[in-house]
Amino acid sequence: MKKLTVYCGSNKGKDKKYASAALKLAEEMAKRELDLVYGAGNVGLMGVIADQMLQSGRKVFGIIPQKLVDIEVAHTGCTELTVVETMRDRKWLMAERGDGFIAMPGGIGTFEELFEIMTLNQLAYISKPLALYNVNGYYDKLIDFLNHSVNEGFLHQSQLQVLIISDDPVQLLDKMEAFQPKKMDKKEIDKWEVK
Template sequence: MKKITVYCGSNKGKNPIYASAAQDLATEMIRRDMALVYGAGNVGLMGVIADSMLSAGKEVYGIIPQKLVDIEVAHQGCTELTVVETMRDRKWLMAERGDGFIAMPGGIGTFEELFEIMTLNQLGYIQKPLALYNVNGYYDKLIDFLQHSAEQGFLHQAQLNLLIIASDPIVLLDKMSVFKPKHIDKWEVK
């Protein structure tokens, strides 16, 4: 894994721990000589992780739709800034370019990206590690809901087991580095 696609908030959240966690993740990615692929924002947690990576001289690949460039949220310091037409184009290019995916705390856009990658992995369009960076228990209720969905027979436990969850960036990236893609032939509830 050399390029990590990070999904995260265009806000910093109310608790400063989220911005600190973005810096911690960047620090560990820098230590491992990784590059960042992200949504190219200069605001919120997106701006924090990009600025941290760039200040260390690491590559940052930003992908953003023209509409967001027009409202001046594009990070102009990216190593490479790719402007696309739609959010759909942005998400697909981010999925193609990343060797693995991390969902940090974020809002509805982050949730959408998380679930899209889960779906692409399930259907075999990609086979790349996907992780929840569960900072300050941010994703605890979502994890509980996903487990509930599996218990109710709507989400397969085999798919849920592919989701890497950790609150420490070292543990998170260690688990991602040993990820072995698993093709699951049947998605039947047993």
């Protein structure tokens, strides 16, 4: 891994633990000489992690639609700022440029990005590590729901097992670095069908 795509909120959340965790993740990424790919915002947790990565001397690749540039939320200090036309273009470039993905606490946009990467991995369009940075138990209820989906037969256990979950950035990155890409074949896809 050389570059990680990090999805996170354009707000900082009510608890200061979220911003603190973003700083810790950035510091650990910098120690491992990893660069950041993200949505190019200068606000919320997006701004926190980008600023810390830049301060640590790492490269920050921001990708943002023109519409958001127009309302002045683009981080102009990015090492490289790519302005695209649509949110779809933004998401695809972020998926393409990252060697792995981390979903930090965030809102509906972060949820959408998380599930899109889960889907792309599941269908073998990509094969890259995906992690939930479960700061302050933020994703506990989502994890419960995903397990519920397994229990109800809409998600296969093997699809859920590839999701790396931790509240510790060291452990999170260790597990991502140990990730082994899985080759998908028809037999594997057939196993997902609930009989």
